[in-house]
Amino acid sequence: MNEQQLDRYIINFRGTVYRLAYSYLKNCEDAEDISQEAFLKLYTSTQSFAADENVKAWLIRVTVNLCKNLLRSSAYRNHDELTNEAAPHSPESSGIEEYIKRMRPEYSAVLYLFYYEGYSVKEIAKICGITSVAVRTRLSRGRNKLKEMLLKEDAL
Amino acid sequence: MKRELNSFYERITPESSNREFLDTILRKAEIMERKTNKTVRKPFIAAAAVAAAMAVGTGAAAATGLLDFNEIFGQSIIAEDPEHGSSLLGFAEEQKHVVSNENYIVKLNAVTGTHASLVTSFEISRADGQPINNGNDPHIDLKDISLNNIESFSCGSCHYYLNDNGSIIINWENRLGDDLMLSDLNSVAGEIKTSGSISFADHSERVDLDWETSFNYIPTDESLETLTAADLNKKITLNGNKIDEFDVYPVECEIRTIKLTQLGGVIEISAEADEIFFGLNHDNEIFLIKKDGTKILAGFSSGYATGKQDTVIYNVTYYADNKFIDDLAIDLSDISAISINGTIFELS
Numbered sequence: 001m002n003e004q005q006l007d008r009y010i011i012n013f014r015g016t017v018y019r020l021a022y023s024y025l026k027n028c029e030d031a032e033d034i035s036q037e038a039f040l041k042l043y044t045s046t047q048s049f050a051a052d053e054n055v056k057a058w059l060i061r062v063t064v065n066l067c068k069n070l071l072r073s074s075a076y077r078n079h080d081e082l083t084n085e086a087a088p089h090s091p092e093s094s095g096i097e098e099y100i101k102r103m104r105p106e107y108s109a110v111l112y113l114f115y116y117e118g119y120s121v122k123e124i125a126k127i128c129g130i131t132s133v134a135v136r137t138r139l140s141r142g143r144n145k146l147k148e149m150l151l152k153e154d155a156l
Numbered sequence: 157m158k159r160e161l162n163s164f165y166e167r168i169t170p171e172s173s174n175r176e177f178l179d180t181i182l183r184k185a186e187i188m189e190r191k192t193n194k195t196v197r198k199p200f201i202a203a204a205a206v207a208a209a210m211a212v213g214t215g216a217a218a219a220t221g222l223l224d225f226n227e228i229f230g231q232s233i234i235a236e237d238p239e240h241g242s243s244l245l246g247f248a249e250e251q252k253h254v255v256s257n258e259n260y261i262v263k264l265n266a267v268t269g270t271h272a273s274l275v276t277s278f279e280i281s282r283a284d285g286q287p288i289n290n291g292n293d294p295h296i297d298l299k300d301i302s303l304n305n306i307e308s309f310s311c312g313s314c315h316y317y318l319n320d321n322g323s324i325i326i327n328w329e330n331r332l333g334d335d336l337m338l339s340d341l342n343s344v345a346g347e348i349k350t351s352g353s354i355s356f357a358d359h360s361e362r363v364d365l366d367w368e369t370s371f372n373y374i375p376t377d378e379s380l381e382t383l384t385a386a387d388l389n390k391k392i393t394l395n396g397n398k399i400d401e402f403d404v405y406p407v408e409c410e411i412r413t414i415k416l417t418q419l420g421g422v423i424e425i426s427a428e429a430d431e432i433f434f435g436l437n438h439d440n441e442i443f444l445i446k447k448d449g450t451k452i453l454a455g456f457s458s459g460y461a462t463g464k465q466d467t468v469i470y471n472v473t474y475y476a477d478n479k480f481i482d483d484l485a486i487d488l489s490d491i492s493a494i495s496i497n498g499t500i501f502e503l504s
Contacts, residue, residue: 010174015169019165031170096161
């Protein structure tokens with residue numbers, strides 16, 4: 001892959017990769033690090049791609065794996081506990097943002113892939129390495145919680 | 157709700173510009189390249205990586221692609237090489253697992269990797285089959301891990317965690333370009349040892365555990381027989397999956413090369429640009445045909461991009477009684493042809 005191709009893929013897919021990583025990790029710095037790692041893997045990969053959609057699917061899969069690996073690492077968990085304690089509540093945050101930040105990473109990632117990226121349940125199952133039933137469960141629980149929260153906001 | 161969600165996601169945007177981001181990637185790639193070049197390159201780097209992997213563990217591993225711990229190991233040590241098919245590299249015998257506390261078991265689950273890194277996965281579980289319960293004391297402290305004194309913990313990166321089944325999983329990655337010379341491992345025959353020590357909580361008690369795994373690695377220099385297809389360039393239809401589409405669909409292909417060894421083979425396939433695929437479905441029907449007309453079931457396993465446009469190489473795995481057997485070897489002198497979805501290719 002040459003620099004021009006990489007540049008084009010960054011323009012087309014950086015947002016997707018970043019938002020997905022953010023959905024898992026809930027902070028900008030880690031989302032940026034994971035994005036860099038995913039695109040670095042793409043740039044140094046020997047894989048050939050026939051279409052841009054294949055590149056996108058590949059990047060999504062790699063990003064999911066990188067995020068899961070990071071979340072599993074004890075170094076990250078310790079760091080995460082510290083930053084969570086120190087992070088002040090952001091007054092300009094919207095309700096939905098606050099809720100999604102509190103949501104478990106696997107739930108927010110599934111919501112993102114389904115609603116924003118438009119992937120089907122079956123496709124998300126394949127991307128995340130879980131069953132279709134698990135995807136449906138996470139979607140349903142995530143939706144219900146969000147709905148509940150939005151209704152409360154309206155009531156205020 | 158969809159509107160609110162999408163509006164939320166729209167606001168999540170990276171802070172740096174695409175230009176800065178591109179520069180960062182290029183800079184990191186350059187640093188990586190410099191480090192990789194420090195390693196003595198070997199022509200059989202993919203196979204060598206697997207051989208090295210096997211020197212640590214027992215069994216076969218894919219040498220390219222994403223790192224997935226889905227390889228289950230047996231006694232044989234097999235390299236999957238896209239050019240030469242699966243090759244028998246050696247055997248692992250007299251496996252021993254010694255643990256300082258008999259209430260626990262340490263298993264070497266898998267070794268896999270790429271030409272640039274090697275990942276070893278250990279699993280620590282209770283001998284009574286019950287899950288480890290670290291309750292209110294989730295701290296796990298991996299104190300040391302080493303391989304025949306070649307590698308120390310400080311040289312690689314290690315992720316460890318308690319999984320849903322109550323086992324501690326340790327994934328240990330060594331970047332070969334930086335620290336580990338493949339030739340160091342590849343030349344090792346005889347007893348291979350890995351060891352480590354860890355501290356964790358189980359049912360409110362702290363446990364300090366030392367372990368050592370070892371086995372005899374017996375490399376083989378036996379050169380394998382190879383069969384090649386005599387009549388190629390026939391058009392055939394294979395059942396494929398695109399990575400971003402999950403339905404099976406027919407792919408019009410041409411077979412470029414077929415090579416079979418006793419332990420597996422490779423098939424190079426080309427297709428039109430818009431038909432390139434990343435998965436061949438399991439329902440593609442492959443048989444090795446014996447001289448007496450009887451058939452041995454085979455199937456496509458992992459695939460590799462060749463670097464040539466519109467071509468991919470797939471490994472072929474043999475089956476016995478419809479089951480995959482990782483050390484199955486066939487007698488090639490008895491094979492006359494291979495059938496792929498009903499099209500026959502004579503072998504020479």
